Amino acid sequence: MPSLSTRNPSAKCYGDRFIPDRSAMDMDVAHYLLTEGKKDKENAAASPSKEAYRRLLAEKLLNNRTRILAFRNKPPEPENVFAADTVSSHQAKPAKQRRYIPQSAERTLDAPDLVDDYYLNLMDWGSSNVLSIALGDTMYLWDASSGSTSELVTVEEDNGPITSVSWAPDGRHLAIGLNSSDIQLWDTSSSRLLRTLKGVHESRVGSLAWNNNILTTGGMDGRIVNNDVRIRDHAVQTYQGHSQEVCGLKWSGSGQQLASGGNDNLLHIWDVSMASSMPSAGRNQWLHRLEDHTAAVKALAWCPFQSNLLATGGGGSDRCIKFWNTHTGACLNSVDTGSQVCSLLWNKNERELLSSHGFTQNQLTLWKYPSMVKMAELTGHTSRVLFMAQSPDGCTVASASADETLRFWNVFGTPEVAKPAPKASHTGMLWLGSAPPDQTPCPSRMSGMEKSIRKYAEDPTKSVMEILHVEEIPAKHILKRWTNDQGTYYPNMHSTFYLKAMDVEAFDHTYVGLDALMVSGAPFAERRDGLGFEDRMACLVPGTLPGNGEIACVGKQRNCRKMH
Known part of the structure; x- marks a missing residue:
């Protein structure tokens, strides 16, 4: 029976079973046939039955969503799983814009002969936007509106140096405490000395505080005296409780409570009704006597948004900022700052507190209240920052240091972005x-x-x-x-x-x-x-x-x- 195929042993075979004989191929025709067929397949319209089957299959398997892998076409937008009305009712609140806090001073002025004494108060910023600063025996006035500087008075050498200064609420009258124990009252608009209060203290007057027409003075003798500047016999009331120099005095915003700090490490809260024209021995005049600080208490600041909240700062061996409820006398919080606390100021527009410090960094520190998280540290002074004063708009802070420089910081913002006062229509x-x-x-x-x-x-x-x-x-x-x-x-x-x-x-x-x-x-x-x-x-x-x-x-x- 003949075989179905015969093999010619003399025939040569070129190539193998996968690669055809290239010599017999037309490459151009082959390329055309390959590419045109693919394009036709891609562009060919599917039949109605196939398209219906594809849609039904996609609906059952993929919940009517498109292909899982689509390499050629742009993937479709994802479906919004929330209803439109639900989304509109839960719109996220716009993020609060973070305030920029400059790390360098806006302006620096020379302050030669500034007395390097922690217990004095040599700078104040009045409501008329004039800054007063005592340099040795001379009182200078710097007008923040015009940038001009003028000399108010140079006291006699026997009376100097100047040991304290404080503006009256009207921004026109200025009280000056002297090393000789006298207090001078000046009309700055006319550069005229109105009167001199004598015999109030036995030694230098290191702290002053106004409460309407009452000028409260604190001296090295430990006495605190209320002086009614309208009458001849001006010393109307006295507070006694400190055994050493009174280095800090601040009236509350309501004028009903007075805070005093002394070199005896004591903080006193006085009630306006507890002062006496003739204090008697053994009778406690203070509302609260607080002994938590372990160094002199000079830095005092009443909170502008919570009337019974007082912040205090201690000296070099204490280094703490403490917060007090002045109604109950309770210490609400205490923060160790790591260095001497020289001065404290509240931000009038935000819940923030600014502190100035001594060795080692001589910095100003901005704290967020009540968490007391550090928001910024402002450096530039090369010696302890003894005094701070706040502009009437609450935005600019002036700092005076033992390095004999006066620096101005926009730490509390600018007037344009500060929170406005409530509208008068309410x-x-x-x-x-x-x-x-x-x-x-x-x-x-x-x-x-x-x-x-x-x-x-x-x-x-x-x-x-x-x-x-x-x-x-x-x-x-x-x-x-x-x-x-x-x-x-x-x-x-x-x-x-x-x-x-x-x-x-x-x-x-x-x-x-x-x-x-x-x-x-x-x-x-x-x-x-x-x-x-x-x-x-x-x-x-x-x-x-x-x-x-x-x-x-x-x-x-x-x-x-x-x-x-």
Whole structure:
């Protein structure tokens, strides 16, 4: 049976089973056939049945999403898994722009003959935007608006050097403490010496603080004296509690409490009603005597946004910044800064605190309150930064150092981006009601006292909240205590008065944090405890509310004026 195929043994085979004989191939034709077929396949329209099958398969397997791997076409936009209305209702808040804090001084001035003494207070910045600085026996004034410098006075050598300086609230009158124990009062607008206060202290006057027309002085003799500059016998009251030099004095924003620090490592909180014209031995005048610091307490700063919060700084062997509740005397926090604390300033626009220091870095440190995280450290001084002063707008800080330089820092921002004061168009209500001695007020009775409501508006130039007049308050009702609207009756009172603040726009029980009441311009009542509007207030000065009297409320809402 013949075979199906025969093999010619003499025939030669070129190539193998994978690579054909190239000599018989037309490469151009082969390339054309390969590429054209692929293009036709890619561009060929699928039949309706195949397209329907593809869509059905994609829907079942991929939930109607497109191909998993798509190398040629741009992948489609992902589906939005949230509904449009849900997304719009949960828009993220815009990120708060971080404030730029310059690390170098904006301006540097020479300050020759600046006395290198930790216990003195030789610089202050007045409300008229004029900086005063004492260099040896001479007082200089630097006008921040024009940049001009003038010499106010050079004291006699027997009286010098100048040991303290403080501007009156009007920004025109300047108090100067001397090494001879005298205090001079100057009218800077006319460069005229108005009067000299003598016999107040036995030695140098290292600290000064104004409270309206009262100039409080602290001396090396440990005495603190209230001087009424309007009268001839100016020394009207005295606080006694320090055994060594008083190196720090600060009145609270309400003018009801005075903080004093001394070289005896003591911090005292004084109540304005506790001063005495004739202090007696063994009688404690202070509200609180705080002994936590282990070095001299010079740096004092009352918080601008929490009236009973005081920051204090200790000297070289203490190095701590401490925070106090001045109503209770409790120490809220203590931070070891690592070096001598020379001065403290609060930021009026943010919750921040600035401290100046001595050896080793001689820096200014900006802290975030209340976390006390360091935000910035400003260096440039080559010796301890003894004094700091803040511009009236709260943005610029001047620092004076023992290296005899005066530097200006934009550490608290610029006036253009500082937080503006509340608009004057906002209005509110303050309710004031009373009850006979045999009755206790209740919320329902409070809500019915519409005639006691007086509107107020906000004005950035004022610091108190004024009420036009009160119609429903009888004369000779003594305001002894202020309590909350739950009603607590004090039997020693002719009548109990209650205050409630309400927001007109929201009309909810939004309480305003009051510090004190002023009647006819005089201190009347002060909050004794707590932080809120509902805490009780105690009488400062015995007095009566007239039928058409004027009440000023001093507190957190300070930007208020009369309605017209």
